[in-house]
Amino acid sequence: MTGPHQVGVLPRQADCFQDRAIAQQLEHTVDGEGTVVLSQVLAGLGGVGKTQLAAHHARTQWQAGKLDLLVWVTAATRDAVVTGYAQAAVEVLGSDPADPELAARAFLAWLEPKPGTAHRWLVVLDDLADPADLRGLWPPASTHGRTLVTTRRRDAALTGHGRQLVPVGLFTEDEATSYLITALAAHDRNEPAAQLAGLADDLGCLPLALSQAAAYLLDVGLDCATYRHRLTDRAHTLTDALPDPSGLPDDQATTAAAAWSLSIDCADQLPPTGLARPMLQLVAMLDPNGIPATVLTSPPALNHLGRHRTAAPGQTQAGEVAPSDAAQALRALHRLSLIDHNPNRPHHTVRVHQLLQRAVRDSLSADQHGQLVRTAADALIAAWPQVERDTTLAQALRANTEALTLHAEDALHQPDAHPVLFRTGKSLGEAGQVTAALHHFQHLADTTQHHLGPDHPDTLATRHIAAYWRGESGDAIGAAAAFERLLPDRERVLGPDHPDTLNTRNTLAGWRGLAGDAVGAATAYESVLEQMLPVLGPDHPYILNARHNQAHFRGESGDAVGAAAAYEQLLPDRERVLGPDHPLTLGTQATLAHWRGKAGDPVGAATACESVLEQMLLVLGPHHPYTLATRAALAHWRGVTGDSVGAATACESVLEQMLLVLGPDHPYTLDTREVLAVLRGEAGDAVGAATAYEQLLPDMERVLGPDHPDTLRTRKALASWRVEGKSRSVDQSTD
Incomplete structure (x- = not known):
């Protein structure tokens, strides 16, 4: 060969070509560990610019005079690679073009390093479809030559032997x-x-x-x-x-x-045959930024894969699909760069480009789309734990539900509102995002009414839940008013003795009490329970809830001993019906401890709080609202038993977490601020207590209203600690 020579035509440089950081990596002949790089494999999703990067590198090397031979081969098939090598042999060696295989072998032999020769070469194999096509056709290792491959594949066969996999991602x-x-x-x-x-x-x-x-x-x-x-x-x-x-x-x-269709076809042919396409269709419905593995290997997902498996030519569909098959389908999609599959990130195992998802969804018929939406929703519900101890998993499941709802809200309301719509709102509330839960259910109430009508049971149920979270967000009066508006609609549509109607009446009584009428609420619960018991029976969850609420308002009405006795009677029924680790059972234990303390046993209350807190940490996790509330209660009772300084420190710690998790307006947060104010005063800092109450009072007035009993109590306490602070200042000046 005399003089520099080019075989094949480089793609022209794209208009407005972006000189990306990854282009610099192609210049390196040694990797980060000091190993000589003989071949580089640019791998990534179709459309990320692999070919343009390879062409830019080849053109730069060529124009800089760093190459004696540049060979560009479109490597879509093995025959195409052989043909490209044969053409190089004809042009460089003068080989006979009649036998491409022989000519290709001659070219590879010429590339082998030989004493006394130092031809500098670069072979680019563009758009390699199958790593198997390069068996026996990889250019040899040489200190004078390099190989550059572009492909959508990420198979292990493309690495090792001096080959470096270079992932090509998106533009920044x-x-x-x-x-x-x-x-x-x-x-x-x-x-x-x-x-x-x-x-x-x-x-x-x-x-x-x-x-x-x-x-x-x-x-x-x-x-x-x-x-x-x-x-x-x-x-x-x-x-x-x-x-x-x-x-x-x-x-x-x-x-x-269209650029991705061939990759999907190829993935579908990889073992387990026929599962990649239906798996990608399911992935297309969920969050592109991360899908938990448990969603894609859940029973609803496996059933979907089994029903829609693509049968190979001449074969019938196989039987049931196992979780391991689903995992292998994900690996097949990963090998073709259609998804990123990382088993080491269990809550964000799968990531996928949003436009690929859009292209897959666009290919579905209306019926297929609707079925897939409901399947994805079923899979999310199947993967959702009853008790959310793992906050990262809960966040991922909510994000996936949000993504599903974004492009499929209609299907999630046909033929009814899918349970995942309710579960994600409940998850927000349980995570302490009370305002977000309220907004979620207010929106859900509107959309459910739009899709199903104002009298559909799901619409009424959503209104009930939205009213509940309105109260939990601090608006007890607004919650009571919302339940008052809902009750006649439930009585008209469902009947006065329907369990849901009775539950609305039960909940209405509770929010009336929380809005300031504790005595009226305690009385109302007697009537509610008389009506509910014959219809629902003593072990129905609504009955247990009503008994819990009745006991609470009995205590708030001034009968702390009676409240403690009522909770002692309720607790074994909660444990028997719901189990000892159910959140409501644990909540009853914590409330029983509270009323024992109010009834005159602060030491027993502190001990009981310690015990139930240990269970809550194990079962509910450290950030659950019940756990945080119990930590605050424990600090309160420790203060009552004499350790005001230590209790104040503990209370400050839990308040910091409440502000982060629950927000400043949550009732638990407001209660804890009041506890902290009291503890500061009892620890000898009357001025600090007065200051804390001064900061708390406007928030109480804004959230609860100026005439709410808790607001009135805060105002009274502020006046008292102001007097106490002045008195102590006078005493100190006298001393």
Whole structure:
């Protein structure tokens, strides 16, 4: 060979090419551990720009005079690789083109390093479809030559033997926005930077989608804001928002949506055959930023895979699908770079690009879409623990429900409101995000009424729950008013003796009591229980709840001994019906401890709080509202028994967590602030107690109202500690 020589045609550089950081990595011939890199494999999802990066590197090396031979081969099949090598042999060695296999072997032999020769070469194998196609065809290891492969595959066969896997990801946000600005400016188009940054985010910073979106904007003449609306409009598919094949930029052959179809077909052929496609369809319904493994291996997910398994030609569908099969289907999708599958992140095991999800959803019929939505919702419910001890898992499940609802709210209300809609709101409340839970159920009440009508049982149930969280957020008066409006609707639709109607009457009595009428609530519960017992029986959860509430308001009415006795009678029934570790059972234990202390046994109350707190930490976790409330109660009773300083320190600690977890307006937070004020005063800091009450009073007035009993008690305590503070100041000055 005389002089530098190029075989094959490099793809032209894309307009507005982004010189990404990963391009610098291709210049390195030694990896981070000091190992010589002989081959680099650019792997990633179709559309991330692997070919452009490879072409840029090859062109840069060639133009810098660092190569004697540059070979570019489109490696979609084994035959294509052989043909490319054979062409190189013909041009470089003068081989006979009649026998491509022989010529290809001659070329590989010529690449072998030999004494006295130092040809500098680069072989680029672009778009390798199957690692098996390179068996016996990998260019040899040489200190004078390098191999660069682009592929969507991430198989182990592509690494080792001096080969380095180089993951190619998306543009950064800055790169994506910069690309759009440059691409549009080249055609004298200027758009607001915020709109372009939003479009980059809408397209998930995928280079191929960004280039095609820019071409569409220019060809159709849309402004960015209108295009973004079209992109998110569920009436349009992804194909509707991208150029037709005749308008593709940069010599591209396919749209972003079509670019992934071959990869999906290939993944579906990998073991376990026929499961990759239905698994990807399920993944397309959930959160692109992370799906827990337990969701995708749950019984509803496995049933879906079994029903929709793609049968191989000449074969019938196999039998049941095991969790291990589902995991292997995820690995198949990972090998084709269609998803990122990381078993070491159990709560965010699977990540997927949002546009790929959109393309998969667009390919479904209306019936298929609706079925998949309900299946995904069933899978989330199956993976959701009854007691949320793992806050990270709970957050992931809520995020997946939110993603599912975002593009499938209609299906989640057909034929009824799916339980996952209720479960995610309950999860928010249990995590202490009371305001978020209230907003969730207020929105759910509106959407359920829209889809199912005002008298549907699910609509009435959602109104009930929304009213409950309104009260939990601090608006007891508003909650009572909401239940008053709901009760006649439930009586009319369901009947006066329906369990849900009785439960609304039960809950209404409770919120009337919390709004300030403790005596009236205690009396009302006697009537409620008389009506509920014959209908529901003594062990029904609604009966147990009513007994709990009746005991509470008995104590609030001034009968602490009677309240403690009522809770002592209730506790064994809770344990028998619900189990000793149920949150409501634990809550009853904590409340019993409280009323024992109020009845005159503060030492017993502190001991009981310590015991139930240990159980709560094990069962509910440290951030559950019941756990936090019990920690505050324990601090209170320790203060009552004499350790005011230690109790105040403990109370300050739990208050910090309550503010983070529950928020400043949660009733538990307000109660704990009051406890802390008392403890400071009893520890000798009357001025500090008065200051704490001064800060608490306006919040009590705002959240509970100026005439609520708790507000009146706070106002009275503030006056008392102000007097106490002045008295102690006088005593100290006299001394």
